[in-house]
Amino acid sequence: MQPPEPLVGIVIVSHSARLAEGVRELAAQMAGPDLRLVAVGGGPDGSLGTDASRIADAIREADSGAGVVVLGDLGSAILASQAALEMLPADLGGRVRISGGPVAEGSVLAAVQASIGESLQQVLDAAGSARDLDKGAG
């Protein structure tokens, strides 16, 4: 039997550990069991904040060779994710994309695309497309 193709992993970064975990739970509902979906939230001391070292660890955990899309809740989550890239080996860092999409909706859409084996670029595009997600509220 052929080994399964690696799937694009997803890292969810929030200032709040509970928010990150909640988004992970929501996105996991849409994803199969093979998808690596990692939540990382809170600052280095557990307070509200972001932690580049733990984001780097989460990216390592989420990568199975196909790359990783990172979503964050506020600006410093993106800054910390960019700093995390500098802490990773160049080959892994080179297959990580940081999305500016909304963290909850973007994670759900990205998880759907990733779990059906879409490419890194397609997963990134799905995360970004969540900005224009039609929720039916007009």
Next chain:
Amino acid sequence: MPITTPDLAGAFRLFGERLAEERDALTRLDQAIGDGDHGINMDRGFQAVLGSLPTFLDDGPGALCKQVGMRLISTVGGASGPLYGTFFLRMGTAMGTAEKLEPVELVAALRAGLEGVIQRGKAVPDDKTMVDAMRPAIEALEVSVGGDWQEALASAACAARQGRDRVTPLVARKGRASYLGERSTGHQDPGATSTTILFESLHDALATIS
């Protein structure tokens, strides 16, 4: 009068001590227009730096700056960790493996740090950020570094203070403060304030080197 690794470590130690003293004042500034953790975050980061500082002294000023940067990125939550971390990392890269620095080399490294901060944070002048204190301070050093070193450092600290105060009436356009829109006017920027403390510390620690 080259600047040695212990000289630079002394400046970082002084910066850390000043941040500890100003911790509550920085936090109050950040409570007004941000998420209220700038003093706490910077103090935590620099306490970690100070704790490790004796182990950072073996390989020249460039290695010292890189280790300070990595320590800040991993201990400071919030935007200031990646931003100050990038500043010191880029400084360290610019310094290379030199064992000592001439003032002009330190100034070039500070410029590299500033460029890194701008690249990472995408701030432009008058966004009301740390860049509004950092850029004029480094520009002041660049025009005066050929003359008296003590005066050059004094002009940098003065330019940082002026930059910090000049943007106080402006609307913040970066970070959490930008969510406040017009309500951010009249509040002193916490990042520009901590950057001013950095340049005051560089002056106080390095002006006496001869």
